Amino acid sequence: MTASNELRLLPWSGPxxxxxxxxxxxxxxYLSRLADSAEETQLGLGTELLAHAVEVLTDGVSDPEELRFLATDLTGALRDAVRIATSRGRRLNPTHYSHEGPSTHLI
Structure with missing residues (x-):
């Protein structure tokens, strides 16, 4: 888990x-649980958006404005996913991971 001298990157931004x-x-x-819930929601919305993007891109009739809105939404979802991955990556226990991947030991 997170070392006591480290900070958790939250899944939202400030001013x-x-x-x-x-x-x-x-x-x-409370705030850790709220952040966990927000991450879960963001990843779920990203999954739904990805499915929608596949539909839009395969229909062949989307106009440029719809594609621009889709690109904007996908950019936001990707930003959220990268922030979540960064935050979770920082919280991994480095003694259980190496350049070869996770160990088979349970934490």
Whole structure:
């Protein structure tokens, strides 16, 4: 889990799109659970958006404005997914992971 001197990157941004962080010593705290829920929601919406994108791109009749809106929504979903991956990557216990991938030991 997160070392006591590290901060958790939250799945939302603050003013001027600056990253927000949380001291994550207590992963069962209210804000940690809220962040977990927000990540789950963001990833679920990204999955739904991806399915919609496949439909739009295969229908062959989408106009440029619809494609621009789709690209904007996909950009936001990708930004969320990258932020979540970055946050989770920082919280991995490095002793259980190497350049070869995760170990088979349970934490």
């Amino acid at each position: 001027d799109d600056k990253p927000c962080y949380l001291s994550a010593d207590d992963t069962s705290g």
